Amino acid sequence: MSLSSLDKSPTEEAAPGKAIVQMVGVEKWFGDFHVLKDIDLVVDQGEKIVICGPSGSGKSTMIRCINALEEYQRGRIIVDGVPLTQNLKNIETVRSEVGMVFQQFNLFPHLTVLENLTLAPIWVRKVPKREAEETAMYFLQRVKIPEQAKKYPGQLSGGQQQRVAIARSLCMRPKVMLFDEPTSALDPEMIKEVLEVMIELAQDGMTMLVVTHEMGFARTVANRVIFMDEGRIVEQNAPEAFFNNPKSDRTKLFLSQILAH
Amino acid sequence: MTDPTLTAAADEQRPPFWRTGAAGWVRTNLFNTWYNAVLTVLILWGAVAVIPPMMDWLILNAVWGDVGPDACREAGAGACWSFIHEKYRLILFGLYPFDEQWRPLVGLVVFIALLGVTMRRQLWGRPLALAWAVGAPAILILMYGGVFGLTYVPNTNWGGLPLTLGLSVVGLVVAFPLGILLALGRRSEMPIVRSLSVVYIELIRGVPLITILFMASVLFPLFLPSGVTIDKLLRAQVGMILFAAAYLAEVVRGGLQAIPKGQYEAADSLGLGYWRKMRLIILPQALRISIPPLVNTFIGFFKDTTLVIIIGLFDLLNSAKTALTDRAWAGFYIEAYLFCAIIYFIFCYSMSRYSQNLEAKLETGHKRRR
Numbered sequence: 001m002s003l004s005s006l007d008k009s010p011t012e013e014a015a016p017g018k019a020i021v022q023m024v025g026v027e028k029w030f031g032d033f034h035v036l037k038d039i040d041l042v043v044d045q046g047e048k049i050v051i052c053g054p055s056g057s058g059k060s061t062m063i064r065c066i067n068a069l070e071e072y073q074r075g076r077i078i079v080d081g082v083p084l085t086q087n088l089k090n091i092e093t094v095r096s097e098v099g100m101v102f103q104q105f106n107l108f109p110h111l112t113v114l115e116n117l118t119l120a121p122i123w124v125r126k127v128p129k130r131e132a133e134e135t136a137m138y139f140l141q142r143v144k145i146p147e148q149a150k151k152y153p154g155q156l157s158g159g160q161q162q163r164v165a166i167a168r169s170l171c172m173r174p175k176v177m178l179f180d181e182p183t184s185a186l187d188p189e190m191i192k193e194v195l196e197v198m199i200e201l202a203q204d205g206m207t208m209l210v211v212t213h214e215m216g217f218a219r220t221v222a223n224r225v226i227f228m229d230e231g232r233i234v235e236q237n238a239p240e241a242f243f244n245n246p247k248s249d250r251t252k253l254f255l256s257q258i259l260a261h
Numbered sequence: 262m263t264d265p266t267l268t269a270a271a272d273e274q275r276p277p278f279w280r281t282g283a284a285g286w287v288r289t290n291l292f293n294t295w296y297n298a299v300l301t302v303l304i305l306w307g308a309v310a311v312i313p314p315m316m317d318w319l320i321l322n323a324v325w326g327d328v329g330p331d332a333c334r335e336a337g338a339g340a341c342w343s344f345i346h347e348k349y350r351l352i353l354f355g356l357y358p359f360d361e362q363w364r365p366l367v368g369l370v371v372f373i374a375l376l377g378v379t380m381r382r383q384l385w386g387r388p389l390a391l392a393w394a395v396g397a398p399a400i401l402i403l404m405y406g407g408v409f410g411l412t413y414v415p416n417t418n419w420g421g422l423p424l425t426l427g428l429s430v431v432g433l434v435v436a437f438p439l440g441i442l443l444a445l446g447r448r449s450e451m452p453i454v455r456s457l458s459v460v461y462i463e464l465i466r467g468v469p470l471i472t473i474l475f476m477a478s479v480l481f482p483l484f485l486p487s488g489v490t491i492d493k494l495l496r497a498q499v500g501m502i503l504f505a506a507a508y509l510a511e512v513v514r515g516g517l518q519a520i521p522k523g524q525y526e527a528a529d530s531l532g533l534g535y536w537r538k539m540r541l542i543i544l545p546q547a548l549r550i551s552i553p554p555l556v557n558t559f560i561g562f563f564k565d566t567t568l569v570i571i572i573g574l575f576d577l578l579n580s581a582k583t584a585l586t587d588r589a590w591a592g593f594y595i596e597a598y599l600f601c602a603i604i605y606f607i608f609c610y611s612m613s614r615y616s617q618n619l620e621a622k623l624e625t626g627h628k629r630r631r
Contacts, residue, residue, distance in 0.1 A: 069526055096532030106527035110545050110625055119541060120531035152625040172531060 020045045020176055020207055021066055026075035028061060028231075035061050036072065037231040043176070048208045050218040050239075053228035054254060059211045062228070063178045066209070067098040080175055096124050099169030103181040105161040107153035113140070113164050114149040117171045125172065132171070139167040143197050159190025163197055170201075177201070179210040213258060219243065227251045330590050344593040345600050348584040352600065355420015355575040355583070361412060365423045368400040372426065380615055382622070416494045420575035422604065428576070429563040432501045436562075439502065440509025445539060447514055458510070465507035471571050473500045478572035497569050505562050512558055516551030517543065549623045556616040560609045577601055 021043040028036035035058045043049060051059045064070040065077060068084050068091045077084040079094045108116050117136035121127040127135070140146040143163035145156075153161055162182060169177060179198070183191040195217050202208055202221040212218070218225050218239055225242040227235045227250075235242070235251045243259075246252045292298040322339030324332050326346060333341035345352075354362045375396050378384055404423070407413035419427075446458030465473070477500035478493065485491065520543055528538035548555070567578040575583060581597040584590070 067530055069529060092532045092534055094532075095530055098530070100527075100530035102523060102527065104521075104523050106521075106523035108524065108527070108542055108546075110549065110623070120533060123537050123541065124532050124534075154625055168531075 018044050020080055021209070022076070022078045023062075023065070024076045024078075026062075026065060026072050026077060028058075028065065028070065028072040028074075035231050036065070039075070039233060041226075041233065043207060043209065045175075046205050046207055047223050048202050048206075048221050049210070049224045049226060050222040051209065051211045051226045051228060052213060052215075052218070052254070052258070053234075057228040058231040059226075059228045060180050063180060063209050063211055066176070066178060067095050067100055069100070096120075096172060097175050099172060099174035099177040101162070101165050101169060101177065101179045101182045103184050105153070105158070105165045105185075107161055107165055107168070109153050112150055112152055113145075113156070116153065116164060117168050120168070121171050135171055136167070139170045140164075142170070142200070143167045144193075157190060158186045159193045162186065162190075162194045166194075166197055166201070176207045176209065179208065179212065181211050181213075183212065183214060215243070215259060227254065229254070330593075333593065340599075341593045341596050344584075344590050344596050347590065348587070348597075349600070351421075351584045352577065352581045352597070353421045355424065355580040356418045357420060357423075358412070358414060358418065361406070361414060364403045364406070364411065364414075365419070365421070368403045369423050369426065371396055372400055372423075372430075376430070416492065417574075419494070421580045422577050424569075424574060425563075425566050425576040425578075426608075428498060428501060428566045428569065431498060432505055432566070433559055433562060436502045436505035436509055439506035441513050441544065443506060443510035444513035444517060447510065448517055462507045462510050465504055466511070470501070470504050470565055470568050473504050474568060474571050476500070493572060494574065497572055497574060501562075501566065501569075505558070508558050508562075509555070512551050512554045513547065515554065516547035516549075519550055520547050549620070552616050552620050552623075556612055560612055563609060563612070564605060577604060 019042045021041070023039050023041040026036055026039040027034070037058075039062055041062075051063065053059050061070055065072050065084075066079060080097055082090050082094050082097075084090060084094055107113075108119070111119065114133060114136055117139065118129065118132040121132040121135065122129055137146055137149065140149055143166055145160055145163055148156055148160060148164070153164065156164065166177075166182075182198070183194050186194060191214070195214060198208075198210070198217065199221055208221075210217070210222075222239045224236055225239050226233055227242070227246075227248075229250050235246065235248050237245075237247075242251075243255065246255055291301040318339040320339070322337060323342050324338050324340070325342050328343045330341070330344070332338065333343060350359065350362055354365050357365055375393060378389060378392070402408060403411070404419060405414060405416070443458050443462060446454045447462065449455045449458070474497055477496040481496060482490065524542055524546065525538065528542040533541065567576050569576055570579045578601050581601050585592075585594055585597055
């Protein structure tokens with residue numbers, strides 16, 4: 001296993017400056033449960049990747065490995081040239097370069113929206129408060145809720161909270177954005193407002209890895225759609241080919257179920 | 262509006278009179294079921310039986326003012342408040358030299374004033390820090406003396422309310438951060454830190470405070486090289502801090518556990534790092550939800566300070582007991598204990614009210630999301 005990953009690595013690292021996330025032969029276990037099996041994934045700068053698959057297929061776990069919210073036991077992950085190892089400093093560097101949006105928003109309830117947005121820039125990037133607030137207001141405008149700056153997260157709707165969460169990540173000027181089922185906890189009308197923000201972000205050239213079942217979003221913005229099952233990347237392709245011409249039976253079954261309604 | 266059918270309809274929509282006003286309240290709250298009615302009657306009867314005689318004893322027949330103990334021993338005499346009149350300085354200030362008792366009094370007033378100001382979060386800042394930096398040494402100078410023409414009073418003579426308040430406030434101020442560190446240690450991913458925290462907490466919690474004070478007082482000096490002595494009051498204070506820290510650690514840990522995992526992950530994903538994550542994200546939320554049990558512990562600790570009698574320190578309650586040893590005034594222990602109870606109650610109730618106030622202020626409007 002480790003040998004084969006070594007074989008692959010030279011070719012995959014051959015495009016310097018272009019690949020921003022590289023996962024090589026990544027394996028992960030939760031106890032005895034083998035969640036990620038031989039994951040090889042290279043994400044180029046500006047690429048938008050949608051990851052789908054049945055629940056428990058390891059898709060969330062995979063993107064959570066990219067900012068070290070999950071550890072992995074074998075293989076290598078390199079983000080923007082920084083290898084993710086046990087080294088805490090590397091981990092914190094990678095985390096400050098990689099934005100993450102969660103299914104449950106995870107805004108800080110004891111801070112106002114503005115404070116949520118300025119906290120990390122001020123404490124991690126050492127940006128002066130004034131400047132951090134200007135940046136925060138800019139991104140709040142981008143996600144179309146500048147008027148909520150002084151409110152607390154608990155006073156906002158789910159869709160608004162998720163947009164604040166996206167803005168919070170953007171304030172760190174990340175090089176990659178990870179989305180872990182960003183619309184799964186939202187009502188249908190709120191899904192739309194969040195997806196709109198994400199589409200705009202994609203059009204601006206952000207590198208994005210999105211775990212979602214929003215296939216319309218995948219068709220609109222994705223360069224590549226990845227289908228995972230039982231911890232493996234089963235199939236990956238451009239959206240047209242992926243949806244119209246799936247190769248594996250497992251993908252066909254999944255697509256028939258998810259597109260049926 | 263003049264349509265008669267409309268006003269008639271409005272009349273009908275009004276609740277019937279026995280459902281509103283005082284009558285309605287009595288009916289729905291006191292006599293809504295037969296057993297509630299029985300309870301109401303019983304309690305009223307009990308109140309009538311108890312309250313008037315109590316008032317007689319407490320106030321109407323009580324002996325007030327500067328009269329000797331004999332007046333209190335006359336038949337039909339109520340509470341002997343002249344005992345308190347005679348002894349309140351001993352109770353409040355213990356064995357502190359009588360003529361110098363203005364010093365602990367001034368110290369006490371300054372201390373309580375500083376605490377009162379500190380309770381207002383909007384006043385936190387450099388001026389307040391400065392006030393403490395000046396106030397705290399000033400209080401100590403007042404209490405110890407030995408300079409500025411003040412006679413020296415060793416802290417073995419300190420007692421009463423200043424001792425109770427000093428031991429508990431200093432104890433809590435030092436024990437609280439220690440408790441937070443222990444709580445974080447117990448949840449640490451580093452096995453050695455975690456085991457040390459667990460062992461400390463379980464060991465200290467498993468032992469009565471009296472034992473710790475006793476060990477601090479009697480056992481600890483045995484380990485010191487001969488000739489080296491550590492102040493008795495300091496030893497008691499350290500013992501109480503070590504004890505309180507273990508309890509506070511568990512309260513804080515409870516709060517930490519209530520914070521959803523997503524908060525940790527969001528802080529991590531922003532690259533905050535462990536200490537900033539804890540200080541800026543996790544602890545502010547964890548401590549807020551821990552306010553009720555924290556105050557519970559604070560109040561308990563405040564009252565536990567009275568156990569310092571075991572090593573011969575005279576706090577408020579023990580000074581009151583000392584006052585009772587006066588042969589001439591023997592037997593008026595109810596008055597002495599009531600007096601102490603009122604003082605304890607004022608402080609504990611203030612803490613309770615303040616914590617409720619603080620909780621309301623820190624509430625950010627809506628429930629947290631899981």
